[in-house]
Amino acid sequence: MLLCVVIQGVTLINANITPHWHQRKMHVLAPIVALFLLATTAFAQVFDAEFIRENLPSLSRSKGVIRLNDQNFQKLVGGPRDYHFVVLLTAEAAQFGCHLCKEFGPSFDLLAASYLTDHPDSDNVFFGIADFSESQATYRGLDLTAAPNFWIFPPTEKNIPIGGEHYKFSFPQVDNLEVPAGNFIREVTGKDFKIHYPFRWDKLFSAILTIAGVGVGLVVFKKQLKVFFAKRNVWAAATLVLILMFVAGHMYNIIRKTQYIVADGNNNPVYFVGGFSQQIGVETQIIALTYALLAFCVISLALRAPSLNTGSKQVGVTLALCIVILVAYSFLLAKFHIKNGGYPYHLLNIF
Template identity: 25%
Template sequence: MLARILTLSLGLLALPLACVANPTQAKFASLAAKNGGVVRLDSELYDTITAKDREWSVVVQLTAMGDQFKCAPCRQFDPNFNAVAKSWHSKIPADKRDTHFFATLDFADGRDVFARLGLQSAPFVNFFPIAKGPNKKPGKQDSWSYDFNTFSFDATTFAQKISEHTIVPVPYRAPPNYALMINVASAIVIGGLAARFAYKYFGPIIFSRWTWALAVVLTMLTFISGHMFVKIRGMPSTMRGQWIAGGYQNQYGAEVTVIGGIYGALAFAQLMLILGVPHAKNAGSQRMSIYIFSFLMIIVFSMLVSLFRIKNPSYPFRMLF
């Protein structure tokens, strides 16, 4: 019985000693707690928190937030760094939380550190692994720098990269993008109201087969005429007084109008023969319509074949001219 009491007493006496076994680590834990999980450094604290005998890991952000520096990347990354640090400090149990710290050193508070490291730009992020103690990973662990060009300024990416080197992953989750949600919801509501209004007042036009037939014909003429070819390649309208480019692989802007007009006339004549002629009032009008639109097709198609011969004189076919 006496032995049990003695053992319990020794354990209780050892408890406070264990709590203050590393006062430096406890100091940084206190500084982090006062600032949302981020330890604000000066030159002296920087040397202490990155000391070679540290029993903790630390990721240090070297930044320049002063207005005189006009460091846009610093202002872009600092909120993300703070958000990741806050998630670590607020969600990780204390026994594991205090094995890793997030710290930041501003240029105004540590000019000599920036000079010592030879930094000419900011922000700059270094990760220092645990150097000794029970939480040290086996094997040699070297410090490394976070590459913004490779991993970006995004908080989620930053947290994932840091999680590869901490004893537990950083529990960071990006907050919901409420602005995007509101914009999407607003767009859906406005789109629905617009569709209802359009259906009420323009429904017969929108759902008419003639409307869609016209849209299809115009779309086909746009692509057949070579409009996209000229647009993509930035071809001139004319060159050296010529509006027809030689060869089938070249085309000027003026040709688009001519070719589109030719195919449009052919489509019109064809549609009139199919849709217009059967509805003529009498046989004479019907016969005359057939002659007119057939002759129009022959003339216009002859012009199209002639255009092929102009672009390539070796083209073997011709019609009227």
């Protein structure tokens, strides 16, 4: 606006002076006007950058997360700027069917809120999210064909093209994505912060109701429970279940938060993965069931078969149990070959 007024004023002055004076003074006035225009443009750019910089928090869609689109992406991310910009490029609309986008969206909000809890003044780190529905031109400029994408743009002293220097986060196959994503932010920005999870009132109420229900059950069924837990078979069964869980690797799945099932390159399900340091949930369940079947056969062979009335029944049951044990153990050895390809032993080569 100020620039327009100045130009109009110069035009009016030139219109009301003599041509002779105009010719004499033009060589003096032109450099002054040019310098003024350059200074005004530089001031406008600095003012615009400072305005955006100071008003970044007010653009948030939620606490600490700025809503990016095709109109403001280049202004906020392109530079020049003295701050890191943590950007999630996502596609949360139902028609895109991006399950990871919906899964990681709340984690991204949690990371932004947690960072601002430890850094209320931002310390030159800002968070933004660009959804495909509002940033299609930005996606084309970044040459993106899939979502989500989690990038961090470092500070820059110059205006960089869209999709310039950035650090890319590779999504691991874990459930708790905010932990590796938080480590990625700390590593790139050099800013330390803790993830502040919101208090789960639903879990508190659930725990209270569970404790109350168990307490009432112990009081009401005190005598029946006392007789039940005094039985030897109950403790034997409980111990056997726990042994099968630990031997099959259930605790490993809980600690490592492994996937339940994976797919190969042709999108076919894989039930067993190679290597001793890798495991998935479905193979744990299959191995546990196989061990349970073997335990049942061994216990039946030791306790049930000898108690049968006739010798023919004993022979028949014993033979059937031995066949099941042979097949089940052959299956275990075959799957062990997947974990250790150099293992030389096998029984029935049918798996």
